[in-house]
Amino acid sequence: MEEACSSSENHILQLPNTCVNCYLCYGDFCATFTGKIDLLIDLCQRHGVLFSHRTCPTCDGECRIDLNKMAFRCNKSYASFKKKRKRCNFFVSVFKGTWFANSHLDMETNLKFVVLWLQDWFSYKAAETELKLPAVTIADWSSYCREVILSWALKNNNNNKIGGANQTVELNQAEFGRKKCSVRHIVEGQWAFGGICRDTRQFFMIPVDACNRDTLLHIIKEKIEPGSTVISDCWQEYNCVLSEDYEELKVSQSLNFKNPVNGALTNATRRKWLGTRSLLRVIRKKKMSMVGYLATSYFKQHIVDSTRRLHLFLHATSQFYPPAK
Structure with a gap:
């Protein structure tokens, strides 16, 4: 049975094998998640990139996720100060205050770009061909991804000393x-x-x-x-x-x-x-910008298996862009 991922710092550095769906190459990721927004939301929630639940600030009830509107909604009724029943119409995007906030890319394209960018063979030409993105968009999102990797490298690169006696x-x-x-x-x-x-x-x-x-x-x-x-x-x-x-x-x-x-x-x-x-x-x-490229190189050489990089990237994203209410 698949277990939930933990977003603690120790797990980010040690890369535990607790997630199955995120250990995929680019082709398998596209085959698994294309057109399945519920699986994409579940993937991001398990890694802490999105809220798994949200409480309504009006009636303190549990909000539900509306996949059509990509939002948390609360339609419960509550008693007003005039003892009349009113329906709560709380509505907020699931992307508010997260990595996906203010993005002009849809969630599926965003995550496909991340998986593609994490591959050793990534290039502008590959992104233009696979995702039909302009060069300016590719440059911008590559920069955002390098920021996440740089935050990861600052923690991981200072983790332990190497060498020792007889080494x-x-x-x-x-x-x-x-x-x-x-x-x-x-x-x-x-x-x-x-x-x-x-x-x-x-x-x-x-x-x-x-x-x-x-x-x-x-x-x-x-x-x-x-x-x-x-x-x-x-x-x-x-x-x-x-x-x-x-x-x-x-x-x-x-x-x-x-x-x-x-x-x-x-x-x-x-x-x-x-x-x-x-x-x-x-x-x-x-x-x-050289520091970001050095961090990217360190990340890709540190995690040789490219299928394991998405798991680490999503955990780092949840810490660099923690969901904010």
Whole structure:
């Protein structure tokens, strides 16, 4: 029997297997929910995106959901101050104060876009073909989705430290940015530090404003357990690791792919950066929006199975856009 989903923070981070209908690929989601508004409402209610019930402010009665009007209604009668029976006509949209409020997209199209956007193969062309949406609408809703993912990443990326005694952490830096006239010179960029534990495969990505020794040392202390073996390249800022409670191995990428002496290499973190750069195929990106793209990359690489992403996204949406009365 299917159980109700919980929207607690622990469940958002641990991703419990308590929901069946939201573990679907895009094709299965369309086949399951197309034209079935009652199933879509039930899906959102179980994840906390919509109210599951509402109390009438006039007569304190339980409102019913009118699927035709997509609203909570109360038609109960009550005694007025003149002892006459009056019918309560309370009426409010089920979308008021939620993720769907003020949306020009219908609920079905909205959720289909979210599922499509969460796929690794998402593109503007795919959204235009599948959902018949203009480019401006696709850009706007992609931005809204990145806001939700960014709120999730701020909680999940700061959750736990990686590494520990007898564990190895690869550490590397990368710069993302737009290019002028498609040439190599980067006009505006966003620096980010990343690390991955070889033993547990846990990783982190942190965008930073300044790429210097103090920033790096703060990230190492915050994200990596003392006693870890840290592998990095020969960038001079990584010398700060030597002064802390960490073992350090280095490899010079300009000379060797793998250090012939100690066997150090940082190919795992470089693969993570390649996955992030694949989201930035359009090179003219503003620096202010880079954090959202980094969060999206972190989310998609953290949840490899794309069929499980909707469950997590809906829980994050219920916290970022909690239903308000």
